[in-house]
Amino acid sequence: MSANANRGVVYQGGGKVSVESLDYPTLALGNRKCEHGVILKVVSTNICGSDQHMVRGRTTAPEGLVLGHEITGLVVEAGRDVEFIKVGDIVSVPFNIACGRCRSCKEGKTGICLNVNPARPGAAYGYVDMGGWTGGQTDYVMVPYADFNLLKFPDADQAMEKIRDLTLLSDIFPTGFHGCVTAGVGPGSTVYIAGAGPVGLAAAVSAQLLGAACVIVGDMIPERLKQAGSFGCETIDLRQEGSMEDKVEVILGDREVDCFVDCVGFEAHGCGCDHGREQPATVLNSAMALTRAGGQIGIPGLYVTEDPGAEDEAAKIGALSMRFGLGWAKSHSLHTGQCPVMKYHRPLMQAILFGRVNIADAVNVQVISLEEAPQGYADFDGGAAKKFVIDPHSMVRNGRAA
Incomplete structure (x- = not known):
């Protein structure tokens, strides 16, 4: 050349x-x-x-x-x-x-x-x-x-x-780290990372670097969960039936985490109980359900203003059906945007x-x-x-x- x-x-x-x-x-x-x-x-x-x-x-x-x-x-x-x-x-x-x-x-x-x-x-x-x-x-x-x-x-x-x-x-390393920082991860934190793609794995490493006591990673792909487990993360297979709170309780003895990091974004799918169909707000709603009152939610996962491939008209313009009232009631802090x-x-x-x-x-x-x-x-x-x-x-x- x-x-x-x-x-x-x-x-x-x-x-x-x-x-x-x-x-x-x-x-x-x-x-x-x-x-x-x-x-x-x-x-x-x-x-x-x-x-x-x-x-x-x-x-x-x-x-x-x-x-x-x-x-x-x-x-x-x-x-x-x-x-x-x-x-x-x-x-x-x-x-x-x-x-x-x-x-x-x-x-x-x-x-x-x-x-x-x-x-x-x-x-x-x-x-x-x-x-x-x-x-x-x-x-x-x-x-x-x-x-x-x-x-x-x-x-x-x-x-x-x-x-x-x-x-x-x-x-991806700064993006995963940013997700954890904006989720308030620090020494002794319990952390849930949604998604075991490269950004999710980078976030999991970042949570460990920041001193988290327990890092849980959820995904539907066994190979990605195995990769998360290879460096000490707890994992949840989202293909399995049951509530997220129940799955977290098995690991922590508690039904909530201190910090939640969304590394999935707008192409999210429902877990096994929802038969895996696309639900672009499902991770955000899980975040508000699983994060303790007063906790923080970092959202480095990508959300868009235009999604021509979305399954419903609202999602095509980035309008998602969120349980925002739950997040408000629990005094959550949510941080979005590019790292x-x-x-x-x-x-x-x-x-x-x-x-x-x-x-x-x-x-x-x-x-x-x-x-x-x-x-x-x-x-x-x-x-x-x-x-x-x-x-x-x-x-x-x-x-x-x-």
């Missing part, structure tokens, strides 16, 4: 993705130069459950969208105004694109930057309604506002030794580099080539208990950035 060749994973509609040739990125935003940006040679880029929502046709994502918002890269070109990031640096890219100048960014709310998406607050690479930015499941990608956005790893060789873990700093990755990625990097957490093992990272991405999407959609990490230039496999 020539130095300026570029390929990427492209959404083709109808549950299909393909690897296509793309233009090599330039330091430009529309018709103007982007002197605050850099071009990255992609070291690793991950398939996310949020990508899968689009590929399933559960959003209004257009065909031709270049996917990928979880990016780690090697800087190969920097704009004139980039002062602190240099060519040759290995960096983690927060999935939120943020300008660093607006009111939200100055308050640390980088998930809702006011300047990077004309449609609404907040932007992301390769994602529907998130500003039209090109995704990073590619060989090369342009990243704006580089000095503000990028997390530089302090030592390139050390970074490559830990790259299977560090690749998760762009999204502001920059709030967490540096301390979580330190936890990885100093051996405090093995996040790659917990989420079961599997490294694949860019050409294998379509199969990775298919396997992930089938419920594989894996986090697929795309390695476009074989740098992860070889253990060196070159």
Whole structure:
């Protein structure tokens, strides 16, 4: 492949993705130069459950969208105004694109930057309604506002030794951690994690890192529950009959938990007693039933304003039937929205580099080539208990950035 060749994973509609040739990125935003940006040679880029929502046709994502918002890269070109990031640096890219100048960014709310998406607050690479930015499941990608956005790893060789873990700093590790922080997880907490996909597993590890006494993970896929159990979580198989309160009581001797984290989102299905049919509000309603009075509920799981594949008309516009009165009566705190990755990625990097957490093992990272991405999407959609990490230039496999 020539130095300026570029390929990427492209959404083709109808549950299909393909690897296509793309233009090599330039330091430009529309018709103007982007002197605050850099071009990255992609070291690793991950398939996310949020990508899968689009590929399933559960959003209004257009065909031709270049996917990928979880990016780690090697800087190969920097704009004139980039002062602190240099060519040759290995960096983690927060999935939120943020300008660093607006009111939200100055308050640390980088998930809702006011300047990077004309449609609404907040932007992301390769994602529907998130500003039209090109995704990073590619060989090369342009990243704006580089000095503000990028997390530089302090030592390139050390970074490559830990790259299977560090690749998760762009999204799912901070997102899972954020879910736990906003759910109030701390030393001695009892925690229920809804969903044992990669974000749910990252949340479970985060709860342990924060000192939880007991972490319970619920899912309907046995392989994912086995993965959660592999690092000390209690598990609940949601295919089984019986109330959630009864199932939690068997584990805790109590019918409620201190903290609840929703890592499922809008494609939720009812548990076994509901015959597994889609019920987009079921996790939120379980959260209010299972969380103790005065407890907190973190909701990093994705909810959308438009869901063309929903089973009822209300859900198609994000209107869900919630027992909000129960949450009000129990004085619950609910926290929603994108994780502001920059709030967490540096301390979580330190936890990885100093051996405090093995996040790659917990989420079961599997490294694949860019050409294998379509199969990775298919396997992930089938419920594989894996986090697929795309390695476009074989740098992860070889253990060196070159």
